[in-house]
Amino acid sequence: MSVALILGATSDIGKAIARKFAENKYQVLLACRNTAALSTFVSDMNIRYGIPCHSYSFDATDFSSHEKFYNDLPLKPDVVICVFGYMNDNEATIASQVETLKTINTNYTGAVTILNIIAADFAGRKQGVIAGISSVAGERGRQSNYIYGSAKAGFTAYLSGLRNKLYKSNVHVLTILPGFVFTKMTEHLNLQKLLTATPENVADSVYNAVKKRKNIVYIKWFWKWIMFIIKSIPESIFKKKEL
Numbered sequence: 240m241s242v243a244l245i246l247g248a249t250s251d252i253g254k255a256i257a258r259k260f261a262e263n264k265y266q267v268l269l270a271c272r273n274t275a276a277l278s279t280f281v282s283d284m285n286i287r288y289g290i291p292c293h294s295y296s297f298d299a300t301d302f303s304s305h306e307k308f309y310n311d312l313p314l315k316p317d318v319v320i321c322v323f324g325y326m327n328d329n330e331a332t333i334a335s336q337v338e339t340l341k342t343i344n345t346n347y348t349g350a351v352t353i354l355n356i357i358a359a360d361f362a363g364r365k366q367g368v369i370a371g372i373s374s375v376a377g378e379r380g381r382q383s384n385y386i387y388g389s390a391k392a393g394f395t396a397y398l399s400g401l402r403n404k405l406y407k408s409n410v411h412v413l414t415i416l417p418g419f420v421f422t423k424m425t426e427h428l429n430l431q432k433l434l435t436a437t438p439e440n441v442a443d444s445v446y447n448a449v450k451k452r453k454n455i456v457y458i459k460w461f462w463k464w465i466m467f468i469i470k471s472i473p474e475s476i477f478k479k480k481e482l
């Protein structure tokens with residue numbers, strides 16, 4: 240049986256991905272900060288899918304714990320989905336060094352330190368898929384979101400380099416670029432339904448992209464074209480916009 244490891248499993252998107260992989264007969268390892276918060280979900284997964292499912296303690300910003308976390312897993316994954324992330328209001332983030340570091344360290348540094356360890360294992364085994372949930376926010380810095388956006392930009396660039404490095408080792412790296420998704424992270428925002436995906440939409444796209452070994456996937460498809468237009472606006476005009 241194939242094994243999927245979800246990093247950031249208490250997230251709405253992480254839970255939807257866990258269900259999708261379990262539905263498709265994967266054994267699912269759930270990694271999160273607060274395993275107690277996942278106990279009902281873990282029981283539900285075991286009953287619903289009849290496949291062993293356990294949670295493991297993992298903190299993305301406790302960098303020095305990452306090696307031990309991965310080595311201590313009872314079995315090594317075939318697919319890893321890096322879901323965790325953190326976003327606060329941009330002005331509140333700029334005003335606080337603690338918030339600035341939390342945003343960078345969760346979305347970029349923590350993702351890089353754990354995935355470096357997993358990438359080395361996968362390269363040695365000459366197999367595996369690593370999927371990272373980045374964001375369209377990383378494609379162009381905007382005044383309303385540039386701390387989170389720049390951390391995601393770094394993560395997207397990291398995934399691109401990792402894909403390039405691991406190609407010769409038969410390890411596939413997938414970049415997921417959601418636009419808006421209805422989750423805890425965005426519940427305070429007034430999102431337009433037409434532009435916004437559900438966690439289940441993300442899970443379906445991630446699963447299909449893993450199976451088809453896609454490189455970069457936008458959720459929903461039209462975000463590729465929205466970002467194409469946004470990236471095409473000349474800087475001399477872009478800098479004057481309230482974005």
Ligand SMILES: NC(=O)c1ccc[n+]([C@@H]2O[C@H](COP(=O)([O-])OP(=O)(O)OC[C@H]3O[C@@H](n4cnc5c(N)ncnc54)[C@H](OP(=O)(O)O)[C@@H]3O)[C@@H](O)[C@H]2O)c1
Nearest residue numbers: 249250251252272298299300323324374417419420422424
């Ligand atoms: N929602 C959107 O519109 C949207 C758009 C583009 C990209 N994304 C990305 O999608 C991913 C999932 O987010 P979501 O929307 O599902 O939001 P969410 O429900 O708020 O999930 C965020 C997750 O990250 C985890 N996390 C935060 N800091 C962590 C740390 N130090 N160590 C381990 N886990 C940590 C949280 O764990 P706790 O439960 O312990 O807090 C939670 O599971 C994120 O990477 C996000 O940036 C979301």
